[in-house]
Amino acid sequence: MKLINIISLWFLGITLAALLIGTIVIYEKLGSEIDFELGMELDRQIESYADRIAQGAPVNKLIYDKLQIQEISMDRPVEELWLRDTLAYHDPMNRNETQLKASRSFKINGKHYRISYYNLVVEADDITETIVITMLTVFLAQLLFIGCFLWAISRKIFRPFHQSLDQLQSFTLQKNTPLTFKKSGVTEFDLLNSFLAKMSTKLLTDYRKIKEFSENLSHEIQTPSAVVRGKLELLMNESINGQQAALIQAAFDSNEHIRRIVKSLSILAKLENDEFESPDPVDFSEVMASVLSRMEEVIQMHDIQLKKHIQPGVILPIHPFVAEILINNLLSNSIKHNLEGGKLDILMDRSMLQIRNTGRTPSFDPKEMLGRFKKDGDNKDSVGLGLAIVNQICKNYGFGLLYTFEKPFHSIQIQFR
Amino acid sequence: MKILLVEDNPELTSNISNYLLDQGIVCECATSLFEAQDKILSFSYDCIILDLMLPDGNGLRLLELVKQKKIDSSVLIISAKGSLDDKLSGLDLGADDYLAKPFHLAELLARLKAIYRRTKMQGFDEVVFNEITVINSQFQVLVKNQLLDLTKKEYDLLLFFLTNKDRVLGKNAIAHHLWGDYTDDLSNFDFVYQHVKNLRKKISAAGGRDYIRTVYGLGYKFDTAAL
Numbered sequence: 001m002k003l004i005n006i007i008s009l010w011f012l013g014i015t016l017a018a019l020l021i022g023t024i025v026i027y028e029k030l031g032s033e034i035d036f037e038l039g040m041e042l043d044r045q046i047e048s049y050a051d052r053i054a055q056g057a058p059v060n061k062l063i064y065d066k067l068q069i070q071e072i073s074m075d076r077p078v079e080e081l082w083l084r085d086t087l088a089y090h091d092p093m094n095r096n097e098t099q100l101k102a103s104r105s106f107k108i109n110g111k112h113y114r115i116s117y118y119n120l121v122v123e124a125d126d127i128t129e130t131i132v133i134t135m136l137t138v139f140l141a142q143l144l145f146i147g148c149f150l151w152a153i154s155r156k157i158f159r160p161f162h163q164s165l166d167q168l169q170s171f172t173l174q175k176n177t178p179l180t181f182k183k184s185g186v187t188e189f190d191l192l193n194s195f196l197a198k199m200s201t202k203l204l205t206d207y208r209k210i211k212e213f214s215e216n217l218s219h220e221i222q223t224p225s226a227v228v229r230g231k232l233e234l235l236m237n238e239s240i241n242g243q244q245a246a247l248i249q250a251a252f253d254s255n256e257h258i259r260r261i262v263k264s265l266s267i268l269a270k271l272e273n274d275e276f277e278s279p280d281p282v283d284f285s286e287v288m289a290s291v292l293s294r295m296e297e298v299i300q301m302h303d304i305q306l307k308k309h310i311q312p313g314v315i316l317p318i319h320p321f322v323a324e325i326l327i328n329n330l331l332s333n334s335i336k337h338n339l340e341g342g343k344l345d346i347l348m349d350r351s352m353l354q355i356r357n358t359g360r361t362p363s364f365d366p367k368e369m370l371g372r373f374k375k376d377g378d379n380k381d382s383v384g385l386g387l388a389i390v391n392q393i394c395k396n397y398g399f400g401l402l403y404t405f406e407k408p409f410h411s412i413q414i415q416f417r
Numbered sequence: 418m419k420i421l422l423v424e425d426n427p428e429l430t431s432n433i434s435n436y437l438l439d440q441g442i443v444c445e446c447a448t449s450l451f452e453a454q455d456k457i458l459s460f461s462y463d464c465i466i467l468d469l470m471l472p473d474g475n476g477l478r479l480l481e482l483v484k485q486k487k488i489d490s491s492v493l494i495i496s497a498k499g500s501l502d503d504k505l506s507g508l509d510l511g512a513d514d515y516l517a518k519p520f521h522l523a524e525l526l527a528r529l530k531a532i533y534r535r536t537k538m539q540g541f542d543e544v545v546f547n548e549i550t551v552i553n554s555q556f557q558v559l560v561k562n563q564l565l566d567l568t569k570k571e572y573d574l575l576l577f578f579l580t581n582k583d584r585v586l587g588k589n590a591i592a593h594h595l596w597g598d599y600t601d602d603l604s605n606f607d608f609v610y611q612h613v614k615n616l617r618k619k620i621s622a623a624g625g626r627d628y629i630r631t632v633y634g635l636g637y638k639f640d641t642a643a644l
Contacts, residue, residue, distance in 0.1 A: 226519030230432030236585040245633030
């Protein structure tokens with residue numbers, strides 16, 4: 001829900017409540033005020049009739065439909081003014097109407113009269129009607145104003161906010177330009193904008209630092225790693241004994257392991273930075289065929305039965321180098337983690353690639369297999385980044401990736417579209 | 418063969434020059450672009466081993482200079498950058514080969530010799546060692562004038578041994594030489610063993626001496642002093 005709608009709804013709700021309270025207060029106040037004034041008026045009338053009686057006017061001549069004069073016993077105390085609503089006959093309207101009746105008693109010339117005077121009152125219904133109509137008008141006027149506010153003024157006030165939102169949406173790390181905002185004149189928005197601008201600058205510098213780090217990392221580690229490898233190769237040529245040879249081999253293997261990790265991490269970093277732009281669509285079937293031909297010997301030597309069904313001419317918009325890494329990693333995995341004399345099925349058509357291979361039951365959830373450095377513990381040669389790279393490639397190109405295990409088959413399926 | 422090595426890392430420089438010197442290759446060193454430019458303009462080299470990341474600039478500029486001045490030296494690029502772009506722009510500019518760091522020293526030597534054979538001998542050369550003759554132009558191997566029936570891998574392997582005589586060739590180096598970058602995480606040392614075994618068998622069958630020795634668990638060595 002839009003902020004302006006929430007504010008408007010709250011505002012309307014509160015207004016409605018205030019109007020309701022106002023209605024009740026006005027109703028009560030108006031009613032009692034009218035009754036009071038009318039009572040006073042009736043009192044004056046009664047007093048004037050009492051005066052006329054005192055001056056000797058004949059009592060029965062005075063009586064008419066609005067006036068009652070009753071003679072009561074002298075023993076009763078003088079009654080104070082007493083007001084009450086009553087239904088009485090109203091002559092002009094020729095029917096009974098709610099009327100206010102005021103009575104009071106006077107002792108005049110040794111006689112005790114109770115004088116009652118009636119008058120029409122403003123009925124409660126009439127008051128209510130008037131008040132409700134007034135209040136409704138006020139409420140509708142407010143609705144109208146708020147509507148106008150929503151439509152016109154809010155757009156003006158919130159324009160800088162929406163501009164900031166648009167800019168935020170189009171912000172990417174790749175463009176490498178920090179956010180800049182125009183002064184809006186609204187303190188809150190300017191505060192938000194200055195904060196956003198600062199944050200985007202910080203984000204960009206951090207991102208650049210990380211990027212530089214991962215870029216430098218590969219160079220900075222590769223050189224000493226190359227030095228180590230060279231030294232070990234030179235050492236191999238010295239006169240050494242078997243024990244020393246074993247030490248050299250162990251050091252060599254570990255150095256190779258470092259090299260492979262750095263290589264994989266730098267590929268991952270490049271993929272994450274989207275550094276591979278796909279120039280032209282690639283014949284994926286051809287890439288598959290060339291990688292397969294390179295691995296055929298390895299497949300044979302592991303005594304793996306290869307079954308392949310590859311549709312020719314599968315064209316994909318993918319960088320050729322990335323295509324090669326993708327297939328290479330998938331096939332390497334399916335060979336590396338295969339069983340001796342196991343099976344390898346490759347199925348590829350225009351919509352998907354499926355690679356199925358026999359292998360040991362994994363010791364953890366297959367879903368976790370796609371994470372970094374996830375591998376079955378006993379395979380020390382494996383770096384554990386192969387599938388993470390595959391995963392990242394699929395993310396980059398919007399391919400669906402599904403890894404399942406159904407004893408004894410590991411299956412990877414890539415949905416191209 | 419006279420080589421100019423352009424590399425700013427002193428340890429790497431000493432590794433390479435040590436290894437090449439043992440093979441009778443004279444190796445001069447330059448640690449910066451400036452020094453290298455100075456040297457190639459003053460002396461002539463058969464091959465320049467060129468690192469791309471130098472303290473005073475990109476090594477590709479030296480390559481441009483070589484092409485511009487029509488200097489008769491082959492160029493082998495060695496770079497840690499290892500990205501495809503570098504490789505392509507290097508080869509586009511006319512480098513003769515590209516080797517990503519870290520590399521095996523034996524591999525470097527093999528590449529150097531291959532470039533040398535390609536450019537100086539136009540491929541019409543023969544590598545002769547005692548009774549073994551490798552005719553590069555025809556991919557043929559003769560042992561005691563008898564033609565050996567070798568697979569492509571066995572041929573490559575023999576040439577690799579002959580260019581790195583009397584050096585220990587690690588299993589990794591051999592595997593990398595035969596299968597390239599891509600299979601390096603498939604533990605294919607058993608296949609190295611298979612290929613070496615087959616090669617030895619074929620040479621022996623043709624009456625050649627068994628020059629190839631196993632060096633503990635490390636690898637193999639083409640021992641010229643074998644009896």
